[in-house]
Amino acid sequence: MKTRTVPNRTYLTEKEMPEKWFNVRSAMKVKPEPMIHPGTKQPLGFKDIQPIFCDEVIRQELDNDTPYVDIPDEVLRYYRMFRPSPLCRAYELEAALDTPAKIYYKFEGNNTSGSHKLNSAAPQAYYAKKQGLKSITTETGAGQWGTALSMACAHFGLDLTVFMVKVSSEQKPYRKAVMETYGANVIASPSATTDIGKKLLADFPGTGGSLGCAISEAIEAAVKSGGSSRYTLGSVLNHVLLHQSVIGLESKAALEKLGEYPDIVIGCAGGGSNFGGIIAPFVKDKLDGKKVKLLAVEPANCPSLTKGKFEFDFGDTGKITPMMKMYTLGSEFIPPPDHAGGLRYHGMSPIISKLYEDKLIDAIAVPEQDVFKSARLFAKTETILPAPESAHAIHAAVLEAQNCKKTGEAKTIVFCLSGTGYFDLAAYVKNA
Amino acid sequence: MKTRTVPNRTYLTEKEMPEKWFNVRSAMKVKPEPMIHPGTKQPLGFKDIQPIFCDEVIRQELDNDTPYVDIPDEVLRYYRMFRPSPLCRAYELEAALDTPAKIYYKFEGNNTSGSHKLNSAAPQAYYAKKQGLKSITTETGAGQWGTALSMACAHFGLDLTVFMVKVSSEQKPYRKAVMETYGANVIASPSATTDIGKKLLADFPGTGGSLGCAISEAIEAAVKSGGSSRYTLGSVLNHVLLHQSVIGLESKAALEKLGEYPDIVIGCAGGGSNFGGIIAPFVKDKLDGKKVKLLAVEPANCPSLTKGKFEFDFGDTGKITPMMKMYTLGSEFIPPPDHAGGLRYHGMSPIISKLYEDKLIDAIAVPEQDVFKSARLFAKTETILPAPESAHAIHAAVLEAQNCKKTGEAKTIVFCLSGTGYFDLAAYVKNA
DSSP states (O other): OOSSSOOOOOOGGGSOOOOOEGGGGGGGGOOOOOOTTTTTTOOOOOHHHHTOOHHHHHHHHHHHSSSSOOOOOOHHHTTTTTTOOOOOEEEHHHHTTOOOOOEEEEOOOOOOOTTTTTTHHHHHHHHHOOOOEEEEEEEEESSSHHHHHHHHHHHHTTTTEEEEEEHHHHHHHHHHHHHHHHTOOEEEOOOSSSSHHHHHHHHHTOOOOOOHHHHHHHHHHHHHHHHHHHHOSSSHHHHHHHHHHHHHHHHHHHHEEEEEEEESEEOSSSSHHHHHHHHHHHHHHHHHTOOEEEEEEEEEEEEHHHHSSEEEEESSSSSOOOOEEESSEEEOOOOOOOGGGOOOOOOOOOOHHHHHHHSSEEEEEEHHHHHHHHHHHHHHHHSSOHHHHHHHHHHHHHHHHHHHHHOOOOEEEEEOOOOBBBBOHHHHHTTO | OOOOOSSSOOOHHHGSSSSSSEEEGOOOSSSOOBOOOTOOOOOOOHHHTTSSOOOOHHHHHHHHSSSEEOOHHHHHHHHHOOOOEEEOOOHHHHHHHOOOOOOEEEEESTTOBBTTTTTHHHHHHHHHTTTSSEEEEEEEEEHHHHHHHHHHHHHHTTTEEEEEEEHHHHHHHHHHHHHHHOEEEEEEEEETTTTTHHHHHSTTTTTOOOHHHHHHHHHHHHHHHTTTTEEEOHHHHHHEEEEEEHHHHHHHHHHHHHTTTSEEEEOOOOOHHHHHHHHHHHHHHHTTOOOEEEEEEETSSHHHHHSSEEEEEETTTOOOSOOOEESSOOOOOOSSSSGGGGOOOOOOOOHHHHHHHSSSSSSEEEEEEHHHHHHHHHHHSOOOOHHHHHHHHHHHHHHHHHHHHHHTTTEEEEEEOBBBBBOOOOHHHTOO
């Protein structure tokens, strides 16, 4: 068979893989506002956050200036078991759409966590271990972040306690089983292991829990560990976006190998971690004068960028976190039922919010039914069953490609396929 | 970070990918016996099987001589969406075992079907389409083969009817949902759509069905289609092993790039499709005088090679298929409950059986509890959650590596990681 100039799958070699993350804040003229204390409204410094997060992560969180941050050798070693992820040319999707556009996607779902979350789980577990901690805590709703962190903790030799929203742990026993296979201690939240959990159980007997409550329990468990534990979070924060920049750096390097530069880069956006990751190097290019459209895609049901306000708000429903300046629908906002669990967040990463405020990125909100239509088209043409979250990015790529068909432009479209939908089939059934 | 000489993941380029399958029978001095008619005991020819299978597949099934068979361009094009699969160096598993052995695994699970089954589903769908057929039929138990065939039929534009064992379709609604997402018509078996199904429903109201019954229904539906449909099978038969040779050919090419040749090649063996695939080119080498151990691993609960008899037997419990000369526990053998569904077959591929009879391959049977111990070790060290079937191969590799530790030999061990365990978590919970 004649080999096409651009293969279906482009893999970097280990030597070509990035060995540094890129800190997008270093390129921004105006930096995102720092987190503030809800009472004093004062910016939070290193010492304020030290009981919650591990030291290196806080340094990364607060560092707006260092452009490139070394990926530790131990993390690179771990990355090499599931990275590089392939940059895929969507020949079959292009043919189905009969579009002159060239569509590429960076596929981050080919690891057991099923998503890009492992990119940040690995360094967060590593830094905690390096600091001499015994354990870390986190919360999980849908379960992808909890799974990723379980995998990373198994590798780095760290105990992990995952507070899993009770209703989710009951509905998804197998998500719990994966985490336990990797050695995690999974606790249904609210639980009797924390004060806040006990209080909630007393006040609301039989409650199914919430992500806000699970966050509160995970933070309490870390803070009250006597210093042996810290809390970890899988999205929204600056250090998470730093780690996820590996997606964009690899994508850019692979595109360069193919002699390509994107006209449009697309990612779905809930907390902003995969979108922030894939656009990172392209934001710098854009600030350097390059023309490239950077498009965040959110669900019409939870449109924080396109319908929210840019203001200081809490990171959680329970209002126990610091406040962040971000696009938000209000910390009390409860989105209508929607299966893209990873996109059901009331706010948006402060970095992404600031980029949107400064008109460096675009955003659209798309309805669930349309998203699933594109998800099914993608599955049938490109073989991969996408996560409902990632399908938002697919749908936007389809819209852009259809537009190219109208205008006759052969644009180069790149999107992040952040995960697979193997645990989301209830959503496919509902939207059949 | 210093890059190791052997990377964690070795991917062939598209140009390096095999463009022909290898027919292992061409290298065998004594060929496997042909299928025979249960009544007449006469070998079955092309015309006898034509109502059941599509023409090209029958030609491949009966051809013992052609060494290399062109992979059609259309199939190569499809393969390139999920192949090459990576050849992985198990550095972390080696370290955990403190072994001088070098362990490699060929990872076939990184596609939405979750296993190597897609390698044969693609050509089977393609040949059916090329012949002008409207549809194909098949049966599925655990669901991996049905999923793979659904994916391939969506691509090649073919209707697919999957008879899914009723109890399995009720216990695994999401497996059904994946197949339906790809457009398959999934029917719980026994069903009222076939005569044999109607009879079974009348005789055994409320039955949960069986694989034997689902096979019968799928064959009946194909045979009674008036020529517009054919039946397909995902293991055991010669043409399936031919298609799966792509696993071994890619493995050998990747090992050559690394300057390696295996001392031991390992695969789990149920019907024999992934094992037959990975050993294909190495059987030829062995017949040409090369020293290499080829090891089939079966569950202690279903030990067809190690405890079965080499004789003519039916392929199914219902005794409606032709008879094949194979190692068999008897077509009425029902293995005790065991979660490695893909290995619960009473017989073994005639090719694999003949190779075992001729002492060209070795076989061991291993107990379920030990297999899950190795599965968990592998998941924690190498990040990938293995299918219980594939974990049999992992366990044998662990045993060989432990033996190397005792003897001090730095053997090169290669095994096929045929699939992932994302849909098998009940088994992990049971064997925790």
